[in-house]
Amino acid sequence: MMHLGFSIAKVKVGSFDFTCCEGCQLQLANKESTLPEFLALVDIRNFREISSEKHDDYDIALVEGSITRSDEIERLKSIRERAKVLVAFGACACFGGVNSLKNRLPQEEIVQEVYDGKKIETMPSTRIGDIVTVDYHIPGCPVSKAEVERILVGMVTRSPVSLPKYPVCVECKQRLNTCLFDLGEVCLGPVTRAGCDAVCPTGKTACLGCRGPAEDINFPSFKQLVKDKQLSEEEMREKLEFYNGFREYLDHES
Ligand code: SF4
Ligand code: SF4
Numbered sequence: 001m002m003h004l005g006f007s008i009a010k011v012k013v014g015s016f017d018f019t020c021c022e023g024c025q026l027q028l029a030n031k032e033s034t035l036p037e038f039l040a041l042v043d044i045r046n047f048r049e050i051s052s053e054k055h056d057d058y059d060i061a062l063v064e065g066s067i068t069r070s071d072e073i074e075r076l077k078s079i080r081e082r083a084k085v086l087v088a089f090g091a092c093a094c095f096g097g098v099n100s101l102k103n104r105l106p107q108e109e110i111v112q113e114v115y116d117g118k119k120i121e122t123m124p125s126t127r128i129g130d131i132v133t134v135d136y137h138i139p140g141c142p143v144s145k146a147e148v149e150r151i152l153v154g155m156v157t158r159s160p161v162s163l164p165k166y167p168v169c170v171e172c173k174q175r176l177n178t179c180l181f182d183l184g185e186v187c188l189g190p191v192t193r194a195g196c197d198a199v200c201p202t203g204k205t206a207c208l209g210c211r212g213p214a215e216d217i218n219f220p221s222f223k224q225l226v227k228d229k230q231l232s233e234e235e236m237r238e239k240l241e242f243y244n245g246f247r248e249y250l251d252h253e254s
């Protein structure tokens with residue numbers, strides 16, 4: 001259980017975006033049916049999707065996005081200094097996210113191509129935990145609003161907060177889905193952390209691992225499964241690299 005250094009009454013929350021699509025922040029702002037309860041629980045100090053208020057005092061900082069410029073490093077460090085608890089919010093912040101696809105390409109060249117020849121400073125997409133200490137990770141692309149609310153309520157009431165430890169396959173089986181491996185597709189469900197209710201395989205789309213690795217995964221056994229099913233190892237690698245969540249496992253191999 002985390003020990004937080006703030007009082008139970010109205011926790012001050014700031015939400016900040018770096019390189020990202022802001023989809024995770026929108027998830028919080030979107031579900032209007034629970035927004036009033038959420039706003040009653042917290043004191044929003046900085047959250048541009050929800051409020052025009054901008055203050056520099058906050059207990060919890062939700063940090064969305066990965067880091068791709070040097071000025072972002074400085075801004076992130078100053079948020080870290082102010083926050084009692086810093087949360088990596090979404091796959092971009094937790095792992096580098098889909099932005100990490102650009103890390104495969106020559107950085108300056110690709111930016112100039114996108115921005116019509118203009119020279120714009122850029123660096124490889126970096127997860128925020130490589131730059132500052134992260135107290136808590138909430139993965140997903142986007143995050144699940146229900147999960148974020150549950151975790152924030154846990155923090156505010158000082159109750160234990162945790163993510164599911166088991167893989168997506170457990171939720172997929174609970175939904176009685178036909179396994180995509182049996183339909184000839186590589187799915188990352190066996191190695192990815194549950195908590196999304198297996199939304200992709202339920203829609204007949206393979207899991208791409210946006211919630212990162214489940215706990216105590218058997219990675220060699222997953223690779224063996226792909227081999228045994230005579231599926232493409234290249235496709236498996238592509239999927240594992242998509243959100244950069246399995247970097248440690250892939251680095252370990254090379
Ligand atoms: S994790 Fe996904 S939804 Fe969230 S900011 Fe990154 S790209 Fe957008
Ligand atoms: S479809 Fe994917 S998540 Fe569902 S059981 Fe098969 S491997 Fe697991």
Ligand code: SF4
Nearest residue numbers: 196200207208209210
């Ligand atoms: S099924 Fe996989 S890719 Fe889809 S939301 Fe869940 S963890 Fe993310």
